[in-house]
Amino acid sequence: MNPQFLLWLTGAMAIFISGATASRAYVINNNVLVLILALILYCIGNLMMVRLMREGGLGLAISASSIAQLVVVNIIAFIVFGERLSLQQLAGVGLGIAAMILMLFPAQGRA
Secondary structure, three states, rough: OHHHHHHHHHHHHHHHHHHHHHHHHHHHEEEEEHHHHHHHHHHHHHHHHHHHHHHHHHHHHHHHHHHHHHHHHHHHHOOOOOOOOOOHHHHHHHHHOOOOHHHOOOOOOOO
16 A cells, blocks of 8 residues: 555545535535535545556555445544544444554455
8 A cells, every 4th residue: 555545545535524514514404505516525635536546546545445444434423513433333333443453454355
């Protein structure tokens, strides 16, 4: 895993998290402009993912992005929106973190 891949992954993740936060804000206030902002952010994030797919392969790029978003979205949902996960759901997040750690190790797989 090269540093450039991780940098692009971090950037794409930040864009997707911003889009998810804007989507949640739209649910609260019903402002169409917030919905449009969320859609624009999701489009930018997907364009960034194309580069990640070229560098790391489809499976690694999508999986790493999904798990990273899973963790960060749950943190934002807890801190900003006061949402809580059950013990079973927390275990699922923990398994996602373990999966991410295993995926980021150098592998002999082909891309």
